[in-house]
Amino acid sequence: MTMLLEMRSITKEFPGVKALDRVNLQVKAGEIHAICGENGAGKSTLMKVLSGVYPAGSYDGEIHYEGSVAEFRGIRDSEHRGIIIIHQELALVPQLSIAENIFLGNETARGGVIDWHEANHRTEALLKKVGLKESPMTIVDSLGVGKQQLVEIAKALSKDVKLLILDEPTAALQENDSQKLLDLMLDLKAQGVTCIIISHKLNEVRYVADTVTVIRDGMSVSTLDAKQGLSEDDIVRDMVGREMSDRYPERDRRAGDILMEVQDWNVWHPEHAERQVIKNISMSVRAGEVVGIAGLMGSGRTELAMSIFGKSYGRRIGGTVKLHGQPTDVSRVDRAIAAGLAYVTEDRKSLGLILDENIRFNTTLANLQGVSSNGVLDGNEETTVAEKYREALRIRTPSVFQKVGNLSGGNQQKVVLAKWLNTAPEVLILDEPTRGIDVGAKYEIYAIINQLSAEGKGVIMISSEMPELLGMCDRIYVMNEGAFVGELAADEASQERIMSLIVDEKG
Incomplete structure (x- = not known):
């Protein structure tokens, strides 16, 4: 296999944080390449560098694509070269039809007028490729999450995709929909499409991947051949930097x-x-x-x-x-x-947290009486409570004044738990x-x-x-x-x- 993509010594910094530290990634043409790592390891950041979300000049290192240095100034640049990224949060417009979503920003027009007959005809062919039988005129909001994910892939195929990046594509899917998506990835591979998949579900990684790159603390630590008897324990060991023979801690059941x-x-x-x-x-x-x-x-x-x-x-x-x-x-x-009673919702981003607010704000939100005096919030007491739970739950953050939206998924979940534990x-x-x-x-x-x-x-x-x-x-x-x-x-x-x-x- 020829090398389609090389990312060399990619370093990306944010204020006070080095998100990527000389990361290397090599992806062969026609393979499915998995990227694994703990929350906050830098996986999504690396893909945003590749796709131009973080443009050339905002990071150090080089991207070599199809044999030459590539400098993507934005998403349009990378898409023009056939690199399409599908983020974990789907980017569809719920009130529009499947066809309207697929060709949004890339409309099939004649003389400045959209040719809906052509758009629907091309959409039918794309839906057939991804295994959907819905009409092109179906409103996206009426579809389940699994089918919406397939619409995103159909949209990618409409742009002559060469390298398809899927960020946690099965995170919100039930088992049957996940299996359909994984099988579709294998079909796309057979059609010559190269895929990069970011996933926490190691059984799925082992099912589809040819190669696995593990990133830990912003650095690439290993590249593993998934077709040579690779076990989940091998991946976990490199992800966390230690053996994890037992996934569930011992508990005295009384x-x-x-x-x-x-x-x-x-x-x-x-x-x-x-x-x-x-x-x-x-x-x-x-x-x-x-x-x-x-x-x-x-x-x-x-x-x-x-x-x-x-x-x-x-x-x-x-x-x-x-x-x-x-x-x-x-x-x-x-x-x-x-x-x-306390209820930790399954949808932490929409219902469990206020992402634009900091850790302190979210931690005390369900028990404001506990940090108030005569109906007035006591900022010092809020900070004391938030610090207590930051330490007790080992929330990885430089400060309780950090925005919750900037935390990894695991640390966000700990903030949700802190919020409810604070209600005793x-x-x-x-x-x-x-x-x-x-x-x-x-x-x-x-x-x-x-x-x-x-x-x-x-x-x-x-x-x-x-x-x-x-x-x-x-x-x-x-x-x-x-x-x-x-x-x-x-x-x-x-x-x-x-x-x-x-x-x-x-x-």
């Missing part, structure tokens, strides 16, 4: 008395009054216990969690929540917090607590969960990653179509048993 009970919980859809979303659910969590909720995407796990936490989802909500055996008012979010909860509901963060940061989150259970708190953990539930939980409720279809103790739970409960119920 469940106490029942802390919280949910009885006969029913919830109807907030807009479709006839549709029942949660059906007669009863569950419990004991002091010091980690209880998992497993289920496919769309099974109602998040809806259940949000409806319990201050009835922040749904209508006609019925049932009883008890804490310490006593019925408890959780009819509003403030009442749920006062009762001792008795029961924490964690919805996808490790989504989109790397294995090293995951381990730290798991250690925090274990510490919470050791302190006698109850933890309810929702996760799409079954190994995570099996590695962390004392009991697992299995959910399907808004109802619990089984309950498994840790020693009897397995991926196969969980899936069989779901499939049997479907059947």
Whole structure:
């Protein structure tokens, strides 16, 4: 294989931070090249240098592409050479059609007038390539995230892509959609398209990648041949700089008395009054216990969690929540917090944090009374509280005045946890607590969960990653179509048993 891309000694600095330190990357034509590393290692920064988001002159080092030095002054320069990047946050316009999105800024026009017949015809051919059967006139907002990701790839193909960069393409996808996307990457490879994939999901990396480059602390530390029996442990070792033989920290499992009970919980859809979303659910969590909720995407796990936490989802909500055996008012979010509940949302960027504000602001946001005197915020007390959690949760930041939006995903998640720990909860509901963060940061989150259970708190953990539930939980409720279809103790739970409960119920 000939070398399509070489990035030599790339160094990129921001005020006070060296994000990339003499990084080297070599990508062969026609291969799928994975870039792995912990959150904040510099993976996305490197790709932004390559694609011209950070233009030539704003970094040191050289990019050699197709045999010559390339200096990209912006996205248009790199796209003109066939380099297309698809970011983790999709860049589609929800209210426009598939065809309008694909040719936005690159319209098929004759005499200054858009030729919609031609645009739709070309869109049909592109959708066929990526395995979508939707009409070109379908509004993007009506598609699921998996199909929107395929529209992004169709858009890339419309620009005669030679090097396709996918940044965490499966982070928000369920398993079936992830598999379709990975298989599409293999199809594109067969058609001669070179791909770079950034991913935390090491099983997916091993499935598609020919080569893996590992970046740690802004430096390239290894390049590994993925076709020579490469294991996930090999990648993890280079990512974190140490062996991680056990992905889940040891925990002394000692469940106490029942802390919280949910009885006969029913919830109807907030807009479709006839549709029942949660059906007669009863569950419990004991002091010091980690209880998992497993289920496919769309099974109602998040809806259940949000409806319990201050009835922040749904209508006609019925049932009883008890804490310490006593019925408890959780009819509003403030009442749920006062009762001792906390909810860590699955969408930390939109619902869990205010990204434009600093760590101190976000940490104290759910308990302003705790840092106020006579209704006036005490800035010094805010700083003291934020510093306490920065140290306790090992949030990697030079200052609690750092903007949360500038932190890595793992550190953002720790800030969300800090915000809720500052309310002194008795029961924490964690919805996808490790989504989109790397294995090293995951381990730290798991250690925090274990510490919470050791302190006698109850933890309810929702996760799409079954190994995570099996590695962390004392009991697992299995959910399907808004109802619990089984309950498994840790020693009897397995991926196969969980899936069989779901499939049997479907059947």
